[in-house]
Amino acid sequence: MGVRVVRFLGIAGLGAFLASCGGSPTTPANNAAISLATNTVSFGVQVGSGNPTAQTVNITNSGTGTLSGLAVGTIAYGTGASGWLSASLTGSSAPATVTINATTGSLAQGSYSATIPITASGATNSPASIKVTFAIFPPAGTTTLAVGGDTTFLSTPVIATNLVLQPGQKYLIAVVNTDTSAAANEDFTLFGSMASTQRVHLASRAPLRRSQAAPKHSPIYNAGAAVKRIQALRKLQENHLAMLDHNTAVFQRYARSVRMAPSSGSTVPRPSFSISQTIGTVNKIYVAASFGAGCAGVDSIGARTVAVGAHVIVLADTNTTKWPVRFRDSAFYQTFANEYDAVTFPHITTNIGNPLAYDSHLSSIGKITVVISPVLNTFGGGIVAFVNGCDFLPFDSNPNGPNGEILGNQTEVFYYWAPDSASGWYKGAWEDLMRGTAAHETKHIVSYTDRIINNNFQYLEQRWLEEGLAQVSAEIWERNFNSTTWKGHANFNQTVACEIYLGPNETPACQDSLGTKPVALTGSHLPFFFDYLAAESQSPTGLGFGNTGSNATPTNYGEGWAFARWVLDQYAATEPSMIMSLVNEPTLSGLANVSSHTGKSVQELLVYFGLASAIYDTATYTAADVRTTIPTFNFGQIFYLGQTSLQCLNTANQYVSCGLFGTNFSNTPVWPIQPTALSTGNINAKVTGVAGTAASYFLLTSTGTGQQYLQLQSGTGGSINASSGLRIGIIRVQ
Amino acid sequence: MSLAWLAFSAAIVLACHSGARTEPSVKSVQGDTVIGTIQIVGTDPFPRTVIIPAYSGISLRLVGSPTLQRLDGLQVQVVGRRAGDQFTVTSFTVVSANGQPATDGKLVMDGGTLYIVTEDGERHALVNPSPNLRARVGQRVWVSGPLDREPIAYGFIN
Numbered sequence: 057m058g059v060r061v062v063r064f065l066g067i068a069g070l071g072a073f074l075a076s077c078g079g080s081p082t083t084p085a086n087n088a089a090i091s092l093a094t095n096t097v098s099f100g101v102q103v104g105s106g107n108p109t110a111q112t113v114n115i116t117n118s119g120t121g122t123l124s125g126l127a128v129g130t131i132a133y134g135t136g137a138s139g140w141l142s143a144s145l146t147g148s149s150a151p152a153t154v155t156i157n158a159t160t161g162s163l164a165q166g167s168y169s170a171t172i173p174i175t176a177s178g179a180t181n182s183p184a185s186i187k188v189t190f191a192i193f194p195p196a197g198t199t200t201l202a203v204g205g206d207t208t209f210l211s212t213p214v215i216a217t218n219l220v221l222q223p224g225q226k227y228l229i230a231v232v233n234t235d236t237s238a239a240a241n242e243d244f245t246l247f248g249s250m251a252s253t254q255r256v257h258l259a260s261r262a263p264l265r266r267s268q269a270a271p272k273h274s275p276i277y278n279a280g281a282a283v284k285r286i287q288a289l290r291k292l293q294e295n296h297l298a299m300l301d302h303n304t305a306v307f308q309r310y311a312r313s314v315r316m317a318p319s320s321g322s323t324v325p326r327p328s329f330s331i332s333q334t335i336g337t338v339n340k341i342y343v344a345a346s347f348g349a350g351c352a353g354v355d356s357i358g359a360r361t362v363a364v365g366a367h368v369i370v371l372a373d374t375n376t377t378k379w380p381v382r383f384r385d386s387a388f389y390q391t392f393a394n395e396y397d398a399v400t401f402p403h404i405t406t407n408i409g410n411p412l413a414y415d416s417h418l419s420s421i422g423k424i425t426v427v428i429s430p431v432l433n434t435f436g437g438g439i440v441a442f443v444n445g446c447d448f449l450p451f452d453s454n455p456n457g458p459n460g461e462i463l464g465n466q467t468e469v470f471y472y473w474a475p476d477s478a479s480g481w482y483k484g485a486w487e488d489l490m491r492g493t494a495a496h497e498t499k500h501i502v503s504y505t506d507r508i509i510n511n512n513f514q515y516l517e518q519r520w521l522e523e524g525l526a527q528v529s530a531e532i533w534e535r536n537f538n539s540t541t542w543k544g545h546a547n548f549n550q551t552v553a554c555e556i557y558l559g560p561n562e563t564p565a566c567q568d569s570l571g572t573k574p575v576a577l578t579g580s581h582l583p584f585f586f587d588y589l590a591a592e593s594q595s596p597t598g599l600g601f602g603n604t605g606s607n608a609t610p611t612n613y614g615e616g617w618a619f620a621r622w623v624l625d626q627y628a629a630t631e632p633s634m635i636m637s638l639v640n641e642p643t644l645s646g647l648a649n650v651s652s653h654t655g656k657s658v659q660e661l662l663v664y665f666g667l668a669s670a671i672y673d674t675a676t677y678t679a680a681d682v683r684t685t686i687p688t689f690n691f692g693q694i695f696y697l698g699q700t701s702l703q704c705l706n707t708a709n710q711y712v713s714c715g716l717f718g719t720n721f722s723n724t725p726v727w728p729i730q731p732t733a734l735s736t737g738n739i740n741a742k743v744t745g746v747a748g749t750a751a752s753y754f755l756l757t758s759t760g761t762g763q764q765y766l767q768l769q770s771g772t773g774g775s776i777n778a779s780s781g782l783r784i785g786i787i788r789v790q
Numbered sequence: 791m792s793l794a795w796l797a798f799s800a801a802i803v804l805a806c807h808s809g810a811r812t813e814p815s816v817k818s819v820q821g822d823t824v825i826g827t828i829q830i831v832g833t834d835p836f837p838r839t840v841i842i843p844a845y846s847g848i849s850l851r852l853v854g855s856p857t858l859q860r861l862d863g864l865q866v867q868v869v870g871r872r873a874g875d876q877f878t879v880t881s882f883t884v885v886s887a888n889g890q891p892a893t894d895g896k897l898v899m900d901g902g903t904l905y906i907v908t909e910d911g912e913r914h915a916l917v918n919p920s921p922n923l924r925a926r927v928g929q930r931v932w933v934s935g936p937l938d939r940e941p942i943a944y945g946f947i948n
Contacts, residue, residue, distance in 0.1 A: 748863065
């Protein structure tokens with residue numbers, strides 16, 4: 057195109073030069089050119105219905121001089137009917153507008169085409185053409201929704217309906233790509249027409265007005281360091297994911313080794329070392345220090361037994377260079393162990409599974425070991441916690457063995473980092489974080505234990521659901537302190553304000569019996585869910601389940617958790633029964649696992665979750681179908697207050713508005729989802745690159761009375777392929 | 791010989807005989823070959839991928855091009871060498887996505903028409919290709935669905 061333009065200008069310039077040589081130097085050159093705002097216009101209505109709304113195309117002069125003498129030439133019709141199109145100009149000089157009308161009349165079902173020539177006597181490119189297509193669709197059914205009501209189109213992507221409207225009504229439309237692979241992108245066109253309105257569609261990503269139900273006088277919290285700390289944690293969580301991946305690789309490598317510990321029967325030989333339950337004893341512990349697939353990339357440390365409980369042993373690295381003694385010998389460890397016995401371990405066995413089910417093949421200690429080491433602080437740039445799959449394998453110090461060295465600890469361990477004041481995780485905050493992290497990491501131990509017993513590591517859970525359910529574990533654990541309940545619509549005060557200090561205006565009731573605030577939801581669940589939604593429907597390719605690279609963190613910690621939470625809210629008879637069925641599944645993983653244990657199709661799961669996670673405002677309606685909600689949390693209120701009610705200290709030591717969920721403390725966007733605004737009438741919204749499992753959102757506002765025809769079309773406006781994974785869900789929100 | 795190896799060998803045999811009866815086109819190649827679904831089990835800084843073979847279900851850890859991780863959930867034919875449960879991939883081809891046959895190749899623009907050129911040099915004009923594909927001339931992609939129609943889905947390999 058660029059070459060053509062240059063060539064055209066060159067010819068035009070030559071023409072001007074030649075004209076000047078012809079003896080008329082006093083006449084200014086008029087190189088006017090017709091420029092059309094678009095070269096194509098599409099109409100579509102149902103057979104026998106009224107005429108579609110007129111459409112307009114703006115005409116300007118893209119050349120020099122004056123563009124005058126504009127006229128509409130003789131319309132040329134394609135095969136089939138003729139006479140169904142008319143066009144008129146607002147004037148004969150640019151700028152002008154051509155108004156195009158299509159007349160339905162008695163046209164039969166089918167597709168019709170025509171070309172409108174726009175001429176101008178002095179234009180270098182006259183005539184310019186507008187190609188018009190007019191589709192007469194088969195009749196579609198009608199959809200009438202009360203406020204809060206919804207409808208879904210799940211069985212096929214060939215979707216058309218007439219939405220029965222009154223002025224002022226609003227509809228949230230989710231077009232969901234139900235392909236199970238996030239790598240599979242689809243384009244689509246949301247096409248619409250409405251015969252009885254004169255309004256044309258406004259296809260823009262306009263900022264949405266906050267609803268009247270949103271809080272008007274929310275308190276202002278001086279969050280300060282708390283927000284900074286949470287932001288720093290986001291980066292560290294990414295390395296936790298990498299460790300999970302390391303584990304999967306380890307299991308893949310050793311899963312079917314003949315040297316693998318049997319899943320039943322006799323135990324394997326004990327390692328030459330064991331974890332001492334005597335306070336003060338220094339144990340030799342291998343801490344992974346490499347993300348590689350092997351089990352030899354470790355640091356060997358001395359770790360002192362600092363606390364012992366009925367179900368847990370806490371070890372602290374004896375390294376005094378990287379970890380000051382006042383931290384290392386903290387009295388907190390026994391407090392932690394006591395809480396683990398009283399709260400965390402019972403939570404795990406009640407809600408998740410038995411983390412010690414494989415213990416007889418390992419150390420037979422009958423306890424979870426927690427190793428606190430500053431090795432994690434520099435591992436891959438810093439990592440908060442992990443479970444190492446090598447610890448489940450038989451120890452082998454022989455590098456020439458069939459699987460090389462396996463320098464694991466042959467017991468159920470999770471590792472936790474040392475305090476890091478530089479990132480805001482000073483000792484007190486670090487302690488608060490450790491408590492919820494224990495619930496997350498112990499869930500991973502359950503997963504690996506179950507999969508060893510069930511299938512000898514043949515089938516591992518997909519990363520996003522493994523992390524998502526570990527997040528659920530920490531979330532449920534947190535209920536012991538924030539008093540939230542299953543399907544209890546937890547709000548900002550019950551979640552964020554219960555976990556981080558928000559200054560003198562915060563609600564004081566959330567401190568636990570220890571006088572502190574364990575951190576779980578605010579550290580990763582909520583901000584990563586916000587991140588995921590904000591990026592989900594961004595063109596050209598949004599996020600979907602199973603993203604990699606930098607997008608993996610919001611996907612797995614945020615979306616994975618929210619989806620698992622939604623599944624539990626919708627389909628679980630009890631939370632433990634559903635969680636355990638998913639964790640203990642012998643062969644399936646990911647969406648196949650969820651679909652199997654809920655009895656619901658992937659299409660139903662993804663479309664309803666797409667509607668439920670469309671958090672673009674504070675809902676002003678009561679949902680008729682609970683599947684369009686996530687009842688355990690009031691996400692809209694949490695996100696709104698997290699983005700509008702916080703103040704942070706800036707570099708000038710002044711409090712300024714900041715956001716808990718925005719990137720780098722940004723308080724925008726307030727809502728993670730920004731649906732494309734549409735008005736009733738002609739709609740021709742094209743979206744490219746909707747990733748598999750992801751959704752694209754529209755907010756349709758009715759400006760008239762009648763029936764809005766809606767149809768899902770291919771990316772270029774043709775018939776959608778019946779094998780497409782695209783589906784639609786609609787909620788009337790006002 | 792382990793059971794896993796026997797199952798894997800069976801998978802190869804089935805894969806080699808599957809071209810005529812399965813919709814995705816499967817090329818004949820030298821070396822170990824597996825057709826299966828890619829699952830992502832790794833990410834930065836050390837991404838890992840596995841393949842669940844279509845005919846045996848025993849997963850194999852894939853070693854090779856990092857671009858494999860962009861194929862999560864797709865059915866892919868991998869060619870290379872197996873050692874234990876590890877499969878070193880020397881080449882791969884996307885064969886289907888969401889059950890729809892896929893074409894894997896490089897994008898070429900010629901005279902305003904966008905083509906996908908498969909490894910064997912065959913050119914296929916794309917019908918109404920996505921702007922996202924038009925923006926990636928020269929890159930390797932896959933498209934799914936019949937080539938005489940607008941692609942159903944597409945993805946980027948590199």
